[in-house]
Amino acid sequence: MQIFLGTEKGLFELLPTGGVHRICCPELDVMDAVFFEGYLYVCSPTSGVYEVRGRLRRAVAGNCWRLVKVGETLVASITGPSLYDAATGDKIADFSEYAERYGWRFLKGPAHITDIAFFRGKWVAAVEDGNILAGDDLATLRPTRFWGDSHALLAAKELLLISTSTGIYYTQDLENFAMAAGLSGYTHAVVQCGGYLATHMISD
Template sequence: MLLATEDGLFEVVGGEARRRCCRGVWLADVARWRGSHYLCSPDLGVLKESGEVMAEGQCWSLKETGGRLLAFMSGPKIVDVGGGVVASYEALAEERGWYFPLPGYKPHFTDLARVGDLYVASTEVGDLMAGPSLNSMSPRPLFEDQHALAVAGDWLLVGTASGIYATKDLSNFEEANGAWGYVHGIARCGDVYVAQTMSPKPLWASRDGLVWDNLPLVLEEPTYGTTNIACAGDELLYAVHEIHLVDLRRWRAEKLGIRLPTVYKIVV
């Protein structure tokens, strides 16, 4: 298990967290790709664990798709790691008033999904985007602070700062019942969807993505910008500073006794 944190990269081995690199570096994401670890930093861009810079700028997320590792950079830009800029939407962002509330940083894409023959990208903060290719996406009628995408049957789920929106056609959106508030992560563990909100009871579970139950588990509350959930088979890993293994059938959480700097992304 790899953990991108506010203070570098950690790996959990044998029940202990071991620092791999980058003390003092804010990491938003990490990816294993072709035998190397690629790091995504809002301050340093995309770099290998060795320190080699692969893309300069502000990096917010990494996504593997179509045989490529893509980095979502401020602008927004989509960069093929090692292959250059795939798409830039800076002019559209300025035209439509996209923004990012943290001073010194710019709007960016946060996630990518495939819906039929379309790519769909979530924007922080701006329009949901969709199109047949990464460089031909156009705005859809959802302007929000968007953080996560998930496909649930015929529905696309969009996790935002004001809850989860669901759509079948990328034109009409409805609010999900539950998972209210600031959603910064949606994952699928077996046949259960899980969402995180900024709350003392942060975890929500759903079978269809439309109706959500709040798990009665008091855990560390997430902060802004962190994705604190990841699936390990049918079980859920949850980590803000301490790692918990959550049994989604019995609604129980086991603390693993590992303490970390603020976790921004978990990669299993």
């Protein structure tokens, strides 16, 4: 399994020996990277989405925050917030009207989508900072009642877990939300590791 490290000076791969080597893009601030249909796609919060085929080709302009495989499509989260097909450059959805209506914001500019998950037959998207979105497909996502500085989503059995700046929240139905007991603080990820749930918490 390959492990990539996105940095402010390009994309690196973690070697089995414990070292690292840079794969590409020393001039790019890299937020995310995904192999898709035989090619590497790189997501930069300052420069957009690039396809790497020996040389860089910008596929989507703007500020990119996340790449997520949804079915046969590689979806890019772009500031707005909006979603694009990273391979074709086509816009999938634009949520800027919701951002204006509900006061979504981000410390460094307009809000953006940080993660996408499939839960109980619905697509769900997290917004930094704004409402959790849910819908039958990505183009028809609508705001739920949950509002927060949301960073990551995890569908874990009967629960959807939401990593936020104040802790981990959960919901069973996308209508009622509660904070998980015993954990509070600035969490930036939530993942399943074997039989455990793990989170990345930013220290004071």
